């Protein structure tokens with residue numbers, strides 16, 4: 038009996054929670070995006086489903102008035118199917134807030150998806166696509182209360198079958214009012230015993246079948262690429278290996294994101310108070326190499342962002358122990374480190390002091406000022422972006438790398454239909470940017486966070502580190 042209960046529970050547990058979705062990030066599965074749909078500036082939050090196939094929840098906020106209708110469509114990001122979008126669903130407009138729309142879309146398989154968003158209004162219509170990685174993230178256990186209820190129901194079913202069979206043998210051929218004789222009674226007991234044995238065998242085999250199914254499913258649960266750092270002198274070598282996941286995953290199909298195959302963040306532990314943003318170069322198959330700048334001994338956390346040719350992004354993590362001071366070379370190219378003490382630039386987070394509500398899209402605003410508190414007039418793009426932000430929960434369970442356009446890597450975005458049709462739309466390399474950057478992001482979990490913001494001014498990258506608290510309810 039217990040075996041059947043367990044089997045049913047595992048089965049339901051799998052259906053309820055085979056669970057899913059993320060990443061470019063660690064522990065931050067929701068996708069945030071800002072884009073222009075024709076004349077309309079639109080913010081999008083996409084929450085990938087808990088199960089695959091499953092429904093992705095979509096929230097859309099029009100930044101300007103005049104958006105009357107919004108349509109959404111799920112399409113694979115690459116391949117033949119990406120050319121044949123299904124009919125679009127209309128998102129539902131909020132009655133209280135006419136600039137806010139919601140929708141739900143089925144994502145049918147694991148892998149690289151995109152959600153095409155079309156906005157219509159009196160001033161015109163337009164569309165863009167938002168890449169969304171969807172995958173089984175984990176197999177989650179069932180809640181104890183539901184498990185108990187289902188086990189009890191399974192026990193009732195099993196006992197019911199045995200007692201119905203026993204009763205049928207004992208009394209089915211009797212006239213109303215007659216009592217079964219001892220021969221019928223003993224035969225009924227025998228048949229009931231055989232029935233009980235049969236039920237137990239079915240439960241046992243069912244459980245065995247289920248265990249093997251669950252093991253097969255576990256192989257589809259996402260396991261990030263592994264990265265092993267080795268430091269010799271100031272040369273850091275990162276060796277990448279696949280711990281086994283989908284057979285289609287490769288370690289040699291990375292595509293460049295703002296001109297770099299790997300974006301490596303090195304953050305000093307335990308206080309997350311110094312950050313290096315580096316770009317290791319390929320050094321043989323599944324190997325990357327970086328000449329480090331001067332660094333103190335200590336422990337460091339590494340996060341390395343890559344994007345596969347399918348547009349599927351991953352973040353690899355590792356810890357690095359530096360035993361002796363590194364005599365490094367000066368930073369070059371797009372590499373940066375911070376915060377720089379004595380900098381004449383101040384990055385100011387424009388916010389009230391309240392904690393942030395969990396899982397709600399925020400527009401996080403940072404102003405770049407000179408030493409006198411005046412907005413600077415010499416801000417310039419850093420790797421094509423007005424700014425880069427990294428959100429790290431202090432226990433390191435969350436890491437997200439976000440830009441003013443949102444949490445989607447540019448390399449994934451470049452695979453969407455709109456970007457393929459007009460690559461320049463993706464790489465508007467303005468030479469000058471406003472002294473204010475806005476990042477759309479929603480903190481995925483409650484807790485204490487470090488927020489790293491990087492901007493570039495007069496040829497120099499400036500880094501600032503902030504704290505943020507995230508709570509279950511907005512206060």
Ligand SMILES: [Cu+2]
Nearest residue numbers: 425426438440
């Ligand atoms: Cu960035």
